[in-house]
Every structure is written in structure tokens, then in C-alpha cells.
Amino acid sequence: MNPLAAIGRATLALLGTTGAVVAFALQAVLAGFGGRIYWRQLGRQILEMGYFSLPVVGLTAIFTGMVLALQSYTGFSRFEAQNAIPTIVVLSMTRELGPVLAGLMVAGRVGAAIAAELGTMRVTEQIDALTTLATDPLRYLVFPRLLAGTLMLPLLVIVADIIGVMGGWLVSVYKLGFGPIEYINRTFEFLETQDVVSGLVKAAVFGFIVTLMGCYQGYRSKGGAQGVGMATTRAVVSASILILIANYFVTELFFAR
């Protein structure tokens, strides 16, 4: 096969998909703001994505905080800089690991569920049925999910930040010999509002990405059970990759200031 043609084909496919995803997102957002908001649907999604994601996000956060404290002790004790550990833990959690790990966990948990649910609704004609019942599926199914994801992930990340810092505190106090009060004081000593805010902005972006990928892949799935399976895989993989890419750009955005 002609290698240039292969590159061209891949590029066209990528651009085509990007365009389709952006168009889908715009349509859904316009449909959502352009009329009735389905509060019942929104509430259900908020509960599903926010509340029921708490255990998995909390577990991820506490172990991440604990590992952060141990690892930074290993490094920093070599040049007598153990005092920096609380700062390292809180900055890493709020700026980076809180949003990214919560985003990835939610991509696996929520993104997959959305793709599977909408995909099944597509192949069993439930989405067509909505249309015949005077209901815009973008407004009824997609928009509440996008909104819930964008609103809930920042809240989850606040929880993850707090639990992560607690993990670092536990290890530092019970294993590394820090004073409990001293650790807390040092945590807040160099912490700035922007550290937390940048993490929350990331979280909102990631929440949108995860739900958008789940909705897009599910909405467009076809071909029965196999198609739904493929949609689920694609939703998780594409959301995870996009989270890591978007993570860099949001970081740069805040870094420049």
C-alpha cells in the first residue's frame, strides 16, 4: 500500500472524527440550553456520577496521597528537605493527581456506563422511540449527562484533594515522625488559591470530556451487542487519552500566568 495514502487516510479519518465530535457536542449543548431542562434526568445523573463515584475516587486519592508522602520522603530526605513533603503532597494532589486520577477513574466508571447505556438504547431503537414521542434525545439523554459530568467532577476532586492530603498526613505522622499539627500548618503554608482552582478547572474539562466521549460513542453505536462493546471500549480509551492531552494544555494555560 502507498504509505502516503495511508497517512492521508488516517489524517482525514482523524479530522473527520474530530469534526463529528465537536458538531455533536455543539448540537447537544445548544439543544440543552435551547429549551426545557430535564431536571429529573439531571438529578439522576448527578447522583450516579457524583455520589456513587465517591468510593472509587476516595480510595484512589487516599492511596495516592500515602504513596506521595513515602516517595517524596525517599527523595527529599537525601538532601535534608523532608519539610517540603506536606507542600509536595498538597500541590501534587490539587494541581495534578487529584483531577487526573479522578478523571481517569470516572472515565472507566461513568464513561463506560454511559456508552453502554446509550449504545443499548440505540440498538434497541429506544433513541428512535424518544424522537417519535416528541422528545429530543440530545436534550433528554446527552445534555443532562454532559452537565452532570462537568459539574460533578470538580466536586469529586475537592473531596479527592482533601482525602489525598489526609493520606499524606497519615503516612507522615504515623510512619515518618511528623508532628500532626506541624504537618497541617506546612500543608497550607505555600498553598495558593490558584493551585486549587487550576485543578478544579481541569476537573470540569475532564468531566465534560468523559461524558462527551461516552455519549458520542454510545449514541453512534450500531450492530448489536458487539457494537455496544466497541463503543464502550472506544469511549474509555478516547476519554483517557483526551484527558492526558487536555491536562497538558490546561496546565500550560495556568503556568503562563
Place this chain on the structure above:
Amino acid sequence: MPETAPNTTAAPAPAATLAPAKIEVRGLSKRFGTNRVLEGLDLDVPAGRSLVVIGGSGTGKSVLIKSILGIVKPDAGSIRVDGTELVGAPRRTLDEARKKFGMLFQGAALFDSLPVWENVAFGLLARRLVDRRTARERAIATLAKVGLGPEAADLYPAELSGGMQKRVGLARAIAAEPEILFFDEPTTGLDPIMADVINELVRRLVRELGATALSITHDMASVRKIADRVAMLYGGKIIWEGPVERLDDSGNPFVDQFVHGRAEGPIRVGIQRIG
């Protein structure tokens, strides 16, 4: 209100002279990739009558219905409902037209996250015609029409048998008392007795509502039960159309072969393309 469908024993006459066309399809074409499904299809569905489109699997029967419902966008052609053009029409026009429609999907397509009563009342609630309490009462009343008791109202679709799901789907289709009912393979996947029950229900509900009905099926028992008129879809076009009484002496070899279910005949079954 269009005249109600007469008994099938009434002397057949050309539909066009009996009642104006409720649905008028002209030159409808649709292809998926290189696969031409519909090629310039013409069809009139007379008001207050039940028209059944027959045809083999994969001949585009579903595409025809979904084009009228506005779920599939046709490549070319015209679809008029009560004289209003739907192809390329703005969203508002489509939404208005859809208020006249009720549709029973092949697999019932019930919303499995909602209990039965919310499924039935979905269209009423979506259009904010009633509040939730009234919607529930209306749903239970509609369920009674399809032979389901109020105890079914709080079940979820996954708890129902196939026949019950079809009944709930039927109830959902008629809940808003539509002028036009669409049935996509109403008896598929049901045992012969349950199929007959559903056919009876379809027949009765269409008559009670005074609705126009467009169905697609390849179940000949169903055709004979629910049709006033029959149209046969083959090669992307309607190749025969007439009253159901003429089905057995249509004089059309394609219809003959289909009606009698013969492997030999003008319709060639592409074995290599199955699967």
C-alpha cells in the same frame, strides 16, 4: 375526523376515491453507502385506512417508516402528511407532524430505566399535556385498553414477557391518541396465539381511534388480519398495491410468490449476501 375503516368485507374500491391520502410519498430514495434501499418509491396511505407494506427482509420496509417518522433522512423524494411536506422541513414542522404519530417498534423499544406507566405516559409528559398524577391515571387507563391490569404499571420492562412488552409498546403508541399509527413487525418474536392477540388489538385500537395505520410485516397471517390495503415493496419500489381481498389473485407473480412463501419465482433470494 376521517371516516372509520369499514369492515374488510365491504366491496373494495380504489382507495384514492374513498378518502384523501393522509400520507403521500413520492419518489422516495435512500441509499446506505452503495446499497440502494429505496429507489423512487411512491405510496399513498388513505385516511382512516390500514395499509400494510409487505416485503422480504432487508427490502427497506423499516427505512420507509423511519423516513416518514423523520428518523432517517431520505436522499430524495417527498413525504407529505396532511399535505405538509416533511422532507427537508424545519424542526418545528417535524415536531408538529410527530404529534400526530404513534409508533410501535419491532422490539417494543421500551425505556428500560422507566416503569411501565412512565413508558406509556412518556409522550404526554414530554409534551406537558398533563401532570404526573393525571399521566399515571391515563397510563393505567391506556394499559387497560391493551388488556393489562393496573398491577403492571409499576413493573419495569425487563420484568415483562415479550408479549406484554408489545402490549405496553402498543399502549405507549396510542396514549396520546394519535391520528396516524405505525407498526413495525407487530408480531415478530411472538408465538402464534400471542401474535393473534396483538393483531386483534392492533385492528381494534386503530378502529376505535379512527386512525390511519401504516404497518410493515412479512407475517401473512398478520397482513390478513390488520390490513385494509396491502402494498408490496420490492427492489426499492412499490410493485403492487391493492385491497387485501385481492391478495390471493393479485395477478402479480412477485406478490404470489411472497404470499405463498415459495422459494421458486421471480424474487431471487441472494444466498451469498445473507449473513
